[in-house]
Amino acid sequence: MTRARIYLDHNAGAPLRPEARAAMIDALGSVGNASSVHAEGRAARGRIETARRQVAALVGGSADRVVMTSGGTEANATVLSPLQRVGGGMLELDALFIGATEHPSVMAGGRFPPEAVRTIAVDREGVVRLDDLETKLAALAGEGRRALVSVMLANNETGVIQPVAAVAGIARRFGALVHSDATQAAGRIPVDIAALGVDFLTLSAHKLGGPQGVGAIVLGGDLVSPVPLLTGGGQEKNARAGTQNVAGIVGFGAAAEAAAADLGRAEEWRRWRDGLSVLPGAVLVGAGAERLPQTAALALEGARAETLVIAFDLEGIALSAGSACSSGKVQVSHVMKAMGLGDALAASVIRVSFGWETGRDDIDRFDEAWARIVQRLVPGATRAA
Incomplete structure (x- = not known):
């Protein structure tokens, strides 16, 4: 099924x-x-x-x-x-x-x-x-x-x-x-x-x-x-x-x-967002700043953002790398450059953003897919960075 x-x-x-x-x-x-x-x-x-x-x-x-x-x-x-x-x-x-x-x-x-x-x-x-x-x-x-x-x-x-x-x-x-x-x-x-x-x-x-x-x-x-x-x-x-x-x-x-x-759901979204930071190999961009409760920019050193987006798409999960208005550009985001991320890490950033129709099961499936994809693409990434 x-x-x-x-x-x-x-x-x-x-x-x-x-x-x-x-x-x-x-x-x-x-x-x-x-x-x-x-x-x-x-x-x-x-x-x-x-x-x-x-x-x-x-x-x-x-x-x-x-x-x-x-x-x-x-x-x-x-x-x-x-x-x-x-x-x-x-x-x-x-x-x-x-x-x-x-x-x-x-x-x-x-x-x-x-x-x-x-x-x-x-x-x-x-x-x-x-x-x-x-x-x-x-x-x-x-x-x-x-x-x-x-x-x-x-x-x-x-x-x-x-x-x-x-x-x-x-x-x-x-x-x-x-x-x-x-x-x-x-x-x-x-x-x-x-x-x-x-x-x-x-x-x-x-x-x-x-x-x-x-x-x-x-x-x-x-x-x-x-x-x-x-x-x-x-x-x-x-x-x-x-x-x-x-x-x-x-x-x-x-x-x-x-x-x-829907603003009352912010705390629930924040818990889901923060849980993404402990995924194997995950580097959370902007972790030290106040952020939207439903947005996480995740980097996986050793992988490419476009490869990750495709891998998640094949897992049945839609997400993106950077701004949708800049899609199709195979280059490091100007946002990541301005923040001073190294080229390798900046080139691996994907964005996870959820909202009104997202459920806890959706986040759990993302976590499971992340573990499988990381094991395949970066086998050595066994813990959160």
Whole structure:
């Protein structure tokens, strides 16, 4: 009898939650463009506004400060702009400071020219160095210039949680604006945009059990908003042109509400995650830092990450090596390089990430498969490193 496959790649994209599926099917059965003024259009708009409130609630934001996008990448590209609306005027920023372990959609720099993008160093656990940020911001401010600082709330590869509130505190002293990509954090740990003190928070629906192709920008205050990336229509209060994806947005909202209810499982997830560190030969990356409760980056010296991913796939277990947005690249992750891992160890890192539909039996099967694979690939790895 064939055993069911196990999905341990939630950070790449979580399975669609039943609440999101039901909400989307209901929305797909209705007609109406949310920009139309007739009853059908108003009903579609009402669905979007309900979802907007659900997404805002997940991160402690205000519904009227949520802009829906086609995903986290578009949300990041929109926010990462040298031109920002501040109050009734425009502010031109001179530089973009990004953490050295950011997602590729942030590493690309958005609409900033390449020469304006600066990197904030991280320590060996992958945590941004606040001293490096302060030194670089002070130097820029000394030249009479201002920056946008972008530091993710939780790393997509290692799960390492960044001190975003401290980053925002330093940035404010030098007149910088602050963005945080909370794509991986939302629904896994409590997120409060006001407590973080950021101007922009970006999200993606499919990371927390919503549909692919939907994301959001959550604005932290009443004064700052990004210049639209897409123009030519008045949708999203003139913040993002284009006919709204009603079913996708509705699914996002339902998933956000369900994910908020799942936060109580964090301690259980943390026990499962920590148990992975004692597997034979396992080296847990970022072990000394605060991390997401459901993410583990495991290295197995003497093996290759791509070989491990294939071996687990043949065992019926789906996981990944690094960011799904960088898949197909046979090279060491920029995250591991920034953390200073040696090439051999960095080239062996795989990511295990679970979530709402994961059970204890799934983790047990992973443990059993790990033991078999390690014995085959690295016979000498008989104990945890």
